């Protein structure tokens with residue numbers, strides 16, 4: 001729509017990018033009198049496959065004797081030209097060190113580039129899509145063509161259907177206009193100002209910004225978010241007058257949003273630094289000491305396959321994990337709090353290769369982003385750039401107590417558990433007394449009879465909020481480790497910590513890859 005408004009348009013093509021370009025150039029050559037191609041421009045991206053595509057495009061352009069130009073991506077919070085390190089090798093391995101090197105964050109971004117007033121029109125002739133593909137002319141046709149293979153062969157034929165009465169926490173509508181509208185809504189409604197206190201929520205539309213999909217797809221940029229916040233903080237946009245914090249400078253909510261946007265930058269810089277290690281099981285740390293289990297893998301029995309399938313289908317018996325997995329499957333979104341628990345459950349409680357989880361997320365997330373996804377999975381699995389690495393384990397029962405105390409999120413997505421009223425039973429459904437199971441329609445339910453893990457935590461016991469690097473109010477405080485023993489060579493040392501066997505008492509240091 002924006003391109004149309006500026007007199008231009010967008011053409012979609014299917015195929016490998018090098019082949020598509022080749023077909024287009026050959027097609028245009030046949031109409032040389034009307035159209036002349038003078039150059040091919042593309043945006044610089046991190047990632048192994050993305051670099052491969054860049055190379056393919058460059059080669060085709062060279063073969064046809066036309067110019068090739070690579071643009072530095074400007075959709076990040078801090079521009080590449082302002083990163084205070086002259087080589088990726090020098091990028092810090094710990095986020096905090098990176099953050100300190102670029103603070104104060106509010107002064108760091110460059111100005112947003114102005115939108116061009118007009119753009120060149122498209123030529124009358126455009127080479128057609130090569131067979132066997134067909135590009136539908138209308139949006140609806142495109143959508144049904146994309147969904148057709150999934151409808152014919154759903155990824156999870158047996159997953160519970162979309163539960164009644166629930167709505168997606170991130171009902172994403174593509175395009176820059178919808179993204180800008182969302183930013184304005186977040187500021188005007190006060191959600192940005194409250195962000196620090198609400199960001200660990202699980203249910204609802206505005207507990208966090210839900211800007212991730214627009215950011216990931218390039219519909220909005222981190223700099224645009226920042227400057228909209230500046231307008232609010234400086235009192236430069238009358239539309240926000242009346243919102244708490246208007247004209248009063250940076251507040252803890254707006255500062256926290258900038259902080260998260262910097263995490264996004266940082267994950268991308270790690271991809272640049274570590275290249276293919278983003279996808280290796282040993283991660284950025286190159287730590288291959290974990291005895292990861294893999295369904296169908298060497299030495300893995302059928303129980304690993306079953307465990308993985310139940311993890312995907314959201315029938316593990318651990319409410320928080322099951323709710324998040326079903327939410328993700330049906331909506332393409334699940335909150336950051338839930339993502340951390342799910343990743344920790346797969347990697348640290350089940351001991352299953354974290355890469356399978358990352359691939360699963362890659363296939364479902366509407367906000368899928370190469371660096372954010374794979375970098376965060378590594379981080380939680382203990383092979384990435386979390387300085388606490390393997391020692392950080394989330395107890396998903398304690399996390400449910402802290403972040404879903406009445407079990408509303410779990411009951412929303414796991415319909416079978418709606419008759420339950422006691423949080424202890426919602427979070428640890430195997431604790432429902434056998435005599436009540438029939439009455440509650442939970443007899444012969446695999447989550448109740450055969451939970452994948454009986455994660456221990458006494459609901460009602462005292463304990464601070466906590467868990468992971470986003471430990472609620474205490475990012476550096478209580479890490480929320482309960483006593484649900486993870487597998488994968490860990491044991492509970494009795495002091496609130498899981499230790500890897502054989503490494504008890506060894507200092508844990510970030511070994512600085």
Ligand SMILES: Cc1cc2nc3c(=O)[nH]c(=O)nc-3n(C[C@H](O)[C@H](O)[C@H](O)COP(=O)(O)OP(=O)(O)OC[C@H]3O[C@@H](n4cnc5c(N)ncnc54)[C@H](O)[C@@H]3O)c2cc1C
Pocket residue numbers: 199208209210211212213215216257260261263264265267334335336337339340343361365367368369370372373374376377380
């Ligand atoms: C296992 C795992 C996988 C993830 N995969 C992705 C992914 O594929 N794409 C993605 O965008 N985010 C990913 N994240 C990060 C985070 O969960 C999402 O960005 C966030 O939940 C999106 O919701 P939001 O826009 O409301 O976030 P908000 O809390 O409102 O944050 C604002 C923005 O900051 C950025 N951000 C927030 N948290 C992180 C983070 N931990 N790392 C990097 N950037 C962050 C996002 O761009 C987000 O939109 C993942 C996290 C985990 C633990």
